[in-house]
Amino acid sequence: MRLLQMKMVSSLEKCFYSDAVESKKEKNEFFMFKNERLSFQVMFRAVDPDVMVMRDCRVSLGGALKKYAKIRLVGNVLNMFPSRAKNAGGELITEEPGAYPDILRPLVYPKSVMIPGNQTHALWIDIELPEDFPAGEYDIRVNMYPEGKRHTVSGKVTVANALLPKQKLIHTEWFYTDCIANYYHTPAFSEKHWKYIENFMKTAVRNGVNMILTPLFTPELDTYIGGERLTTQLVDIERTGENTYAFGFEKLERWIALALKCGVEYFEMPHMFTQWGATGAPKIIVKVNGKKKKYFGWKTDAVGEEYTAFLGQFIPAVIDLFKKHGLDDKLFFHVSDEPGPSMLEQYKKCSAIVEKYVGGRPVIDALSHIEFYSMGVVKKPVPYTPCIQDFLDAGVPGLWAYYCGSGRDGVSSRDLTMPLRRTRVLGVQLYKYDIEGFLHWGYNFYNSMQSHSVLDPHGNPDGGFFTPSGDCFVVYPGADGTALESLRLNALREAMDDIRALALYEEKFGKEKALELVGDIDFKTYPQNDEYLIGLRETIVKAFL
Numbered sequence: 001m002r003l004l005q006m007k008m009v010s011s012l013e014k015c016f017y018s019d020a021v022e023s024k025k026e027k028n029e030f031f032m033f034k035n036e037r038l039s040f041q042v043m044f045r046a047v048d049p050d051v052m053v054m055r056d057c058r059v060s061l062g063g064a065l066k067k068y069a070k071i072r073l074v075g076n077v078l079n080m081f082p083s084r085a086k087n088a089g090g091e092l093i094t095e096e097p098g099a100y101p102d103i104l105r106p107l108v109y110p111k112s113v114m115i116p117g118n119q120t121h122a123l124w125i126d127i128e129l130p131e132d133f134p135a136g137e138y139d140i141r142v143n144m145y146p147e148g149k150r151h152t153v154s155g156k157v158t159v160a161n162a163l164l165p166k167q168k169l170i171h172t173e174w175f176y177t178d179c180i181a182n183y184y185h186t187p188a189f190s191e192k193h194w195k196y197i198e199n200f201m202k203t204a205v206r207n208g209v210n211m212i213l214t215p216l217f218t219p220e221l222d223t224y225i226g227g228e229r230l231t232t233q234l235v236d237i238e239r240t241g242e243n244t245y246a247f248g249f250e251k252l253e254r255w256i257a258l259a260l261k262c263g264v265e266y267f268e269m270p271h272m273f274t275q276w277g278a279t280g281a282p283k284i285i286v287k288v289n290g291k292k293k294k295y296f297g298w299k300t301d302a303v304g305e306e307y308t309a310f311l312g313q314f315i316p317a318v319i320d321l322f323k324k325h326g327l328d329d330k331l332f333f334h335v336s337d338e339p340g341p342s343m344l345e346q347y348k349k350c351s352a353i354v355e356k357y358v359g360g361r362p363v364i365d366a367l368s369h370i371e372f373y374s375m376g377v378v379k380k381p382v383p384y385t386p387c388i389q390d391f392l393d394a395g396v397p398g399l400w401a402y403y404c405g406s407g408r409d410g411v412s413s414r415d416l417t418m419p420l421r422r423t424r425v426l427g428v429q430l431y432k433y434d435i436e437g438f439l440h441w442g443y444n445f446y447n448s449m450q451s452h453s454v455l456d457p458h459g460n461p462d463g464g465f466f467t468p469s470g471d472c473f474v475v476y477p478g479a480d481g482t483a484l485e486s487l488r489l490n491a492l493r494e495a496m497d498d499i500r501a502l503a504l505y506e507e508k509f510g511k512e513k514a515l516e517l518v519g520d521i522d523f524k525t526y527p528q529n530d531e532y533l534i535g536l537r538e539t540i541v542k543a544f545l
Helices: 177-184 191-206 250-262 305-324 341-357 385-393 420-424 426-432 487-509 511-518 530-542
Strands: 004-010 029-032 037-046 053-062 069-079 098-105 112-116 120-128 136-145 151-159 170-173 211-213 236-241 244-248 266-271 284-288 291-296 331-334 364-367 380-383 400-402 437-440 475-477 483-485
Touching: 004 136, 004 151, 029 037, 029 530, 037 112, 037 151, 037 487, 053 069, 098 483, 098 487, 112 120, 120 136, 170 211, 170 266, 177 191, 177 475, 191 250, 191 475, 191 483, 244 305, 250 305, 305 331, 305 341, 331 364, 364 437, 380 385, 385 400, 420 426, 420 487, 420 530, 426 487, 426 511, 487 511, 487 530, 511 530
Parallel strands: 029 151, 170 437, 211 266, 236 284, 266 331, 364 380, 380 400, 400 437
Antiparallel strands: 004 037, 037 120, 053 112, 053 136, 069 098, 069 120, 136 151, 236 244, 284 291, 475 483
16 A cells, blocks of 8 residues: 655755645656766645654665765754745745745664654655766665655666766855854853864865855954954954054864865965944953953054054965965955945955055956946955846956845845755856856854844744745754755855856867857856756766766
8 A cells, every 4th residue: 555655856946845745847867977976856635634654664775876865854943934025036936934844864764764643744855976986877765654654766777987077166154153152152262162163164164165254353244333242362462562462273274174174175265354433452361461361352543553463464474374384375355345335445445455465366256346446445355146247348357256135136145034046046156157266154153233242043944034935054963063065055065066067068168169059148147947957967967078
């Protein structure tokens, strides 16, 4: 007797608990390169409408690739702020609050799941192969045993005889060590904190993040004026005389070693001036006469003699440390985040201070206004994707991009209410326009708006109605100090792999042919169907069979 409906579907599906299994398109044929992670889902639903819950339903894998596959359960999270309806733009799954599939959890019970009646859920399967794995066709099976009776879905995986090239795109998702410490109630840079930082960092790198926001001092991002976040300062600073300082780099040395161990390639320095005007300094703890105190902060004159003198010693000392490790060409600096037109003159003064000491190294800041570039104030802008066309038209070399918020004007975004294709299409867009780097402000932001309070991200994916659910973070904190991936993070990882796949295709057939595959898209328009991205990747893989 059939007790369970099962269907193999793509990684781009979001299987809501109310979805009929018949409503989703079956996907059981997959194509991959040897050194990528192939992901797909198996949705399932109890057939008997009177079933309350099927207990201890065993789950197993079969087929030639079972040794290389891993199963997780797609969990739902409460989304009470799906979108800003007035400017959401683009395609949304729904604007209704409710339970949304997103978090990827290990199986709660060893090798089994509970199956609630009248609900659809999904298993997430990853396949990762060794690079010397033989090319060819292989089968994969997913078995479920409700009440001991086997139900199976099967798929075929074709492995190409080729490897994806190394990721060239520089990708940063702002990494908040204070949020990790706050969630786990552990002192900053305690041994437990370091271990959890490592866990979160490994997950970031595993999913295509290769640049890390490095808290030389506590980043002042998203902090209300006059407020402060938990101190997470890697550099020990001591005032040794009038406008003179000594620096201790023991924790920063450890951070660098850990980041390199995890696979980080680039290091992003925190913003040297405050948000919303660049009028003050970040919170910086300094030892004065043997006692540590908050020495610089909101009340500091950003361009005053004292803070300018400090930066004149601090920035070169930091660069010298990275130079010792052969990393001084892997540094990126910031002045102030998202400056607006009203702060152009103040930003210009602050930027001149930073530029004076960074030795020509890149200074990047998120922008929405072309004037900062056209007037020469920001040489390496990071434009907001709804405004990026102005920067493309200006021919900015080595252009970066960022997005945030509600996906204005239909641009790619990561909100929970958006289909995963809208998240993943970013990769194709970045490839088409030769974008050098991508930045997003929230890898693991677990605070409320402007950090007035600390929140539990599992119940507040919107940061306390700060921004549509999903913008604040792409990983959830696990009970054991690990970072639990989301569907959205995996869509971003697939986007990074799409860029690599297109680069490989370009190597063989040329840029013009690669762009023909991409087609007529830009940052605001793209084919609103999963088949576009799936078909694009399959075409590329088949070219190497």
